[in-house]
Amino acid sequence: DIQMTQSPSTLSASVGDRVTITCRASQSISSWLAWYRQKPGKAPEFLISKASSLESGVPSRFSGSGSGTEFTLTISSLQPDDFATYYCQQYNNYPLTFGGGTKVEIK
Amino acid sequence: EVQLLESGGDLVQPGGSLRLSCVASGFTFSSYAMSWVRQAPGKGLEWVSTISGSGGSTYYAVSVQGRFILSRDNSKNTLSVQMNSLRVEDTAVYYCAKVGLVGVTRDAFDFWGQGTMVTVSS
Numbered sequence: 001d002i003q004m005t006q007s008p009s010t011l012s013a014s015v016g017d018r019v020t021i022t023c024r025a026s027q028s029i030s031s032w033l034a035w036y037r038q039k040p041g042k043a044p045e046f047l048i049s050k051a052s053s054l055e056s057g058v059p060s061r062f063s064g065s066g067s068g069t070e071f072t073l074t075i076s077s078l079q080p081d082d083f084a085t086y087y088c089q090q091y092n093n094y095p096l097t098f099g100g101g102t103k104v105e106i107k
Numbered sequence: 108e109v110q111l112l113e114s115g116g117d118l119v120q121p122g123g124s125l126r127l128s129c130v131a132s133g134f135t136f137s138s139y140a141m142s143w144v145r146q147a148p149g150k151g152l153e154w155v156s157t158i159s160g161s162g163g164s165t166y167y168a169v170s171v172q173g174r175f176i177l178s179r180d181n182s183k184n185t186l187s188v189q190m191n192s193l194r195v196e197d198t199a200v201y202y203c204a205k206v207g208l209v210g211v212t213r214d215a216f217d218f219w220g221q222g223t224m225v226t227v228s229s
Binding site: 032034036038042043044045046048049050055087089091092093094095096097098099100101 | 142144151152153154157166168169202207213214215216217218219220221222
């Protein structure tokens, strides 16, 4: 199974900050990586596919990069709506696996 | 507008069975693979199972293999999972999720339902 490791597990930041979350795969997954945002008590929301393709309707402050085993999600200017938990997920092969999550908290 | 509406979550005793359903609307259901993803209380996301658009192919996490059976009725736009031999560790919110690309079984999940809670406890 491909293990997905996110860092940090928790991040404290302020509105307007630039935030970067890292996701590492235990083996190469090419660019088959997605990012999701999950607000408390809600279902996950799809943000990015193929490591860097922004989903339609997702604000441009979100961006993704990377390939192979190392990936990043960047929020260029954190907004109040962005205080949430973020997950990466590989879909290179089965079993599909998620990272453990990164909780973005208010500083 | 894509909508996914899960139902069937309940409190069940260990060893019991439960059937969850997800009714889809707003897209051509039979063209897309569908999945279940679960989240134990206070924990992260865990993929459970995926079924192809035709229903001819299914994939399961090792943790549920042999106990869960995924099916779909394309005439009713409904995805179902029959959960047998339930364990305490199956306690979670179960989300129905749509695979993003037509005709593939592996892709990002572009739409999610609101989830249904399954509690396994004596």
